[in-house]
Amino acid sequence: MSSLSFDVAVVGAGHAGAEAARAAALLGCHVALVTLSRDTAGHMPCNPAIGGTAKGHLVREIDALGGLMGEAIDATGIQFKLLNRSRGPAVWSPRAQADKHVYSLWVADKLVTTPNIKVVEARAGRILIEGARVIGLELEDGERLACGALVITTGTFLNGLIHVGRERRPAGRHGEPPSRTLAESIRDLGFTMGRLKTGTPPRLHRRSIDFAACVERGLFSEEKGDASPVPFSFESSAPLENRASCWLLHTTDRVHGLVREHVGESPLYISSNFHAGQNVENAPSVLETDDQRTKFRQRKPQRHLPLEHAAFAVGIRPGRSLAGDHEHNARFVGLGPLQEAQQRGVGSALRHAMQINPAIDRLAAARHPLAQSPA
Numbered sequence: 001m002s003s004l005s006f007d008v009a010v011v012g013a014g015h016a017g018a019e020a021a022r023a024a025a026l027l028g029c030h031v032a033l034v035t036l037s038r039d040t041a042g043h044m045p046c047n048p049a050i051g052g053t054a055k056g057h058l059v060r061e062i063d064a065l066g067g068l069m070g071e072a073i074d075a076t077g078i079q080f081k082l083l084n085r086s087r088g089p090a091v092w093s094p095r096a097q098a099d100k101h102v103y104s105l106w107v108a109d110k111l112v113t114t115p116n117i118k119v120v121e122a123r124a125g126r127i128l129i130e131g132a133r134v135i136g137l138e139l140e141d142g143e144r145l146a147c148g149a150l151v152i153t154t155g156t157f158l159n160g161l162i163h164v165g166r167e168r169r170p171a172g173r174h175g176e177p178p179s180r181t182l183a184e185s186i187r188d189l190g191f192t193m194g195r196l197k198t199g200t201p202p203r204l205h206r207r208s209i210d211f212a213a214c215v216e217r218g219l220f221s222e223e224k225g226d227a228s229p230v231p232f233s234f235e236s237s238a239p240l241e242n243r244a245s246c247w248l249l250h251t252t253d254r255v256h257g258l259v260r261e262h263v264g265e266s267p268l269y270i271s272s273n274f275h276a277g278q279n280v281e282n283a284p285s286v287l288e289t290d291d292q293r294t295k296f297r298q299r300k301p302q303r304h305l306p307l308e309h310a311a312f313a314v315g316i317r318p319g320r321s322l323a324g325d326h327e328h329n330a331r332f333v334g335l336g337p338l339q340e341a342q343q344r345g346v347g348s349a350l351r352h353a354m355q356i357n358p359a360i361d362r363l364a365a366a367r368h369p370l371a372q373s374p375a
Contacts, residue, residue, distance in 0.1 A: 004120075005146040006032040009137050011124045011182070012153035013041040018107050019067045020151045025116035026066065032145050033111065034120045034137070036176060041119075042072065042107025046200040048100035051232065053083060056093040063233045068110055070233030076103040078244040080229035094232055097246065120145065124154075125181045127189065140181055152182070156198060159183035211247060220247040 008024040010017050013035035021033040035041060050073040051059050063070030077096035084091045111117055122143065127150065128136035136146040152158075160178040162169055187193050214220040225242030 003136075003144040003146055004032065006030050006118070007147065008032070008149045008151065009034060009145050009147040010151045010153065011137070011179075012155060012157070013038070013108075013111065013119075014043065014153060014155050015069060016153035016155070017151070018042055018111055019062060019069065020153060021111060021117055022068055022114055023066065024149075024151075025114050029116060031117045032120050032147065033117055034122060034124050034139070034145070036123060037121055038108055038112065038119045040104065040176075041111055042104045044098060044100040044103060046198065048098045048103065049095060050077070050098060051093060051095040053091070053093045056083070056095055056232070059232050060094070060234075063235070068107060070231075071235055072103060072106050072110075073098055074231045074233050074236040074240060076106050077229075077240065079225040079242050079246060080231075080240050081223075081226050082230045094230055096229075096232065097244065123177070123181075124152075124179055126185045127182070129189065152186075154179050154182065158186075214247070214249075220249050222246075223248055 007029035008021075009032040010021040010024070011034045013021070013033055017033065017035070018041060021031050025031045050056075050069060059069050059073070062068075073096045076098050078099050079097040081095050083093040083095055112119060120139075123140040124137055125140040126138040127134060128138055128144065128146075134147070134150045136144055137150055138144050157176070157179045159180050183193070211220065211222075215222055223246045225245075229240035229242060231240055
């Protein structure tokens with residue numbers, strides 16, 4: 001069993017992990033960045049967009065503190081918009097659609113070329129404690145990393161569970177294993193654990209959709225980027241370029257009928273939920289399409305078709321999360337203006353563990369007795 005020594009160890013190389021590792025490295029710390037693969041650093045598996053209402057302000061603040069995200073999206077974005085222009089400047093919100101492949105490559109390159117960062121490709125295991133202090137991290141292969149500080153940014157990987165209709169399996173995201181040993185280690189240290197949810201829509205083949213014909217027939221409306229895009233980063237000097245459009249459509253009565261017909265296959269309704277008084281552990285993701293249609297029966301929600309890549313033939317996201325089974329996914333995509341679209345990836349729901357801040361934990365417990373359910 002070998003041991004390497006670092007000032008800081010960061011677990012996870014997503015948005016938060018990338019920022020944490022680079023910030024510590026720029027302060028002169030020797031940093032271990034623990035990730036399953038350096039090729040997925042900064043990966044955007046769900047919606048490859050940055051910013052939007054509230055989040056756009058957060059990205060600007062990260063940039064002001066010297067972070068990566070603003071520069072990354074300015075360099076790799078394919079459509080830029082400033083939202084809420086009809087309101088006051090305080091709520092203007094920058095938002096950009098990224099080329100998810102190029103974004104990940106850009107972030108990975110920045111991390112591996114930053115002095116003081118060593119990328120460790122491994123799965124995090126047990127947190128090492130001495131007295132009341134963290135002294136290191138044991139990896140699942142037995143190697144140990146000694147560190148003075150440990151930053152955990154596992155996101156959906158922490159004891160993650162994916163749902164596709166009635167099927168469910170442990171995963172951090174499609175095709176990648178969850179961090180179960182690390183989740184058990186955090187819980188064994190006495191931290192209160194909870195669950196978070198997320199979801200992802202099916203992916204469609206771009207070349208299987210006739211966008212011009214759909215716009216001409218009034219099925220889609222094209223949404224272009226701003227004529228003069230506003231950058232996220234205060235350091236960006238090169239003019240930004242819009243390289244793609246998004247398309248807006250609405251769900252139809254046939255779609256709503258399909259959702260009602262198959263709502264019993266949604267993980268939200270298969271599993272026990274809060275209202276039945278069951279353990280929160282058994283209540284997975286609230287599926288946006290399924291759940292919106294159940295709760296807001298008189299509405300026809302908008303759906304966007306954004307691109308995931310500037311040059312690839314795949315990568316259309318038909319709006320919101322959908323986690324019925326494979327047949328449900330295919331029938332949903334095949335209705336309305338998307339009936340000729342070829343599906344390249346199934347939608348799913350994912351729930352994962354989180355460590356609850358004690359103050360938030362007490363507030364949540366006062367409002368709902370199930371809020372302290374273990375992960």
